[in-house]
Amino acid sequence: MSVLDVRGVRKQFDDHEVLRGVDLSVNQHEVVVLIGASGSGKSTLLRTINLIERVDDGQILLNGDDITDPGMNADSARSRIGVVFQHFNLFPHLRVIDNITLAAREVHGMSKADATERAMKLLVSLGLGDKARDYPDRLSGGQQQRVAIIRAVLTDPELLLLDEITSALDPQLVGEVLDLVRRLKTDGSTILMATHEMSFAREVADRIVFMQGGRIVEQGTPAQIFDSPQEPETVQFLSRVRH
CATH class of the missing domain: 3.40.50.300 (P-loop containing nucleotide triphosphate hydrolases)
Structure with a gap:
């Protein structure tokens, strides 16, 4: 199918x-x-x-x-469905880790600990582990877009x-x-x-x-x-x- x-x-x-x-x-x-x-x-x-x-x-x-x-x-x-648009659509008032885990926690019911652990593994594997506590405006456009993609795939859509x-x-x-x-x-x-x-x-x-x-x-x-x-x-x- x-x-x-x-x-x-x-x-x-x-x-x-x-x-x-x-x-x-x-x-x-x-x-x-x-x-x-x-x-x-x-x-x-x-x-x-x-x-x-x-x-x-x-x-x-x-x-x-x-x-x-x-x-x-x-x-x-x-x-x-996971979606990523040309504009990153990250929440400017949330840190990177919270941007990534918000939907996983609020929509999918994932625990904060599990969502954070999965998000950190992805961030570290992509060389962004040190950006987890940063706000989006501290990131380059490429970094912001990668964060948006991580957010979209966190829950295995x-x-x-x-x-x-x-x-x-x-x-x-x-x-x-x-x-x-x-x-x-x-x-x-x-x-x-x-x-x-x-x-x-x-x-x-x-x-x-x-x-x-x-x-x-x-x-x-x-x-x-x-x-x-x-x-x-x-x-x-x-x-x-x-x-």
């Missing part, structure tokens, strides 16, 4: 149809990377999967549960959504965040991510999905998409970006 099944999802804002019947599945331990120009629907798709935006039509299933069913508790569904997580970073900080995603892939996380980092997408993805105009135009392995794209729209897009 797929971890995620998106079936015929449509989303419209005023007169603009942003998602036009999207069908997509993500299997367990698979890394699927969404590519496409800004405005192609990548971020909106991720926001509908996390129920930040409600779909106008279609279904989204998480391990077989229809999370778009009106009877589904949205907060319960969201608690099964069924699915991890990453939305342009390097786009707000200075170029020299991008590598350290992408290294963490490589590690998550090695550890077997199930990931759906949108990125403009084409070389990274080629390296880390099991499958590339090219979106344009709110629909999926083409998908396949990195070699298929980057080396032998079949659709004219894909060829045109890739001709404009470095990959």
Whole structure:
């Protein structure tokens, strides 16, 4: 069974149809990377999967549960998904360790001791152990984004959504965040991510999905998409970006 099944999802804002019947599945331990120009629907798709935006039509299933069913508790569904956005969204008034453990304690019922122990192991393993008691404004952008990712994976979510997580970073900080995603892939996380980092997408993805105009135009392995794209729209897009 797929971890995620998106079936015929449509989303419209005023007169603009942003998602036009999207069908997509993500299997367990698979890394699927969404590519496409800004405005192609990548971020909106991720926001509908996390129920930040409600779909106008279609279904989204998480391990077989229809999370778009009106009877589904949205907060319960969201608690099964880890999300990291391009802006770190850390609480400025909380120390790093409290930012990481807050949801684990308040939403998932993890004890403070267990949450802190797990968080510290992750921080230490990523060279951030000495930052646990710092406030976010004492960290670089790359460090803040890694903290946001640690927060998202602390409770072993069924699915991890990453939305342009390097786009707000200075170029020299991008590598350290992408290294963490490589590690998550090695550890077997199930990931759906949108990125403009084409070389990274080629390296880390099991499958590339090219979106344009709110629909999926083409998908396949990195070699298929980057080396032998079949659709004219894909060829045109890739001709404009470095990959």
